[in-house]
Amino acid sequence: MNEAGAWTEERVELLKKLWSDGLSASQIAGELGSVTRNAVIGKVHRLGLSGRAKNPAAPSTPRNNAPRKAPTRSPSHPMTGNQGATAGMTRGANALAPQYAPEEEPETQQAPTPSEDVVVPFSERVTIMDLREYMCRWPMGDPTTPEFRFCGGRSQTGMPYCSHHAQIAYQPAADRRRDRSRVARG
Template identity: 55%
Template sequence: MAWTDERVELLKKLWAEGLSASQIAGRLGGVTRNAVIGKVHRLGLSGRATSSRSSAPRRGAITRHGKIERRRLSARRGNVALKRLTRRNTIRRPAPVEELVIPLHERATILTLKESMCRWPIGDPTEEEFHFCGRKKDGTVPYCEHHARMAYQPVQARRREKRFASG
């Protein structure tokens, strides 16, 4: 499909009226929404008329007592991810796992670390006191039982924490 002068003029007219790219593509026929967007961009069209949608907020439902129910309306409006947490939808986080106190003789450095030892790093690697847990590890997991619980959390708990971390 070629962009004839008549079709370009119709595109400009429909764009100025505030129709969406999909609506314009439907009216023109034989052209996709993306083709309309591309042509609008190449023509440098802007200054659209406002759409028929109202910017005024919708009113809530009227209850039996004649009052407008706004609570349900506010829950639907806006970005749900940015919604403030209320008492009802806060999550209870598990108590933080306390760090083990590793006796000096069990601590391992990179030079003394063996395959059967826990590889959980403790401290800042740039500091002299940095060490690895060094306790006996479980099977194929690189950590002791305590550190494996910290490292491998259930998927649901991780997703929930991510969701509410920015909240």
């Protein structure tokens, strides 16, 4: 704070009085002079002033606490009359929400999920040092242990996994869509 806007004890007392009288920070800054609204807010915060009187400009008449009567207005979408036409109508905040019709799930046979342990015997698994381009890169075991290995089986051309692990890793698009629709309905 510069010399002209220094917070002297007199200015702080005036600030406290004006604040408790209910003046705004801008009004107090105008009264004090050579100080900004933000400086007043900062000083009030540092002083820990909280309780304020009502603004003197506000009407001092007591409020009527009687319940207010709702204004009478004809509804924009009357619910009387033909209930069948309005029954399926989405109203309110969900009016623009997408409406999904449930998809019929085709009857398909699910292939049994192969077990990871039965596929490759431990003796045929390979370490990262033995892994080659044509070998399956499916990780097996805990990477923090010395027993960690990769499948090492013959990978499919252009794929990182053997046919068994590719079935686990890659899910057909139709199955993904069906799973997504189950989650959306649930």
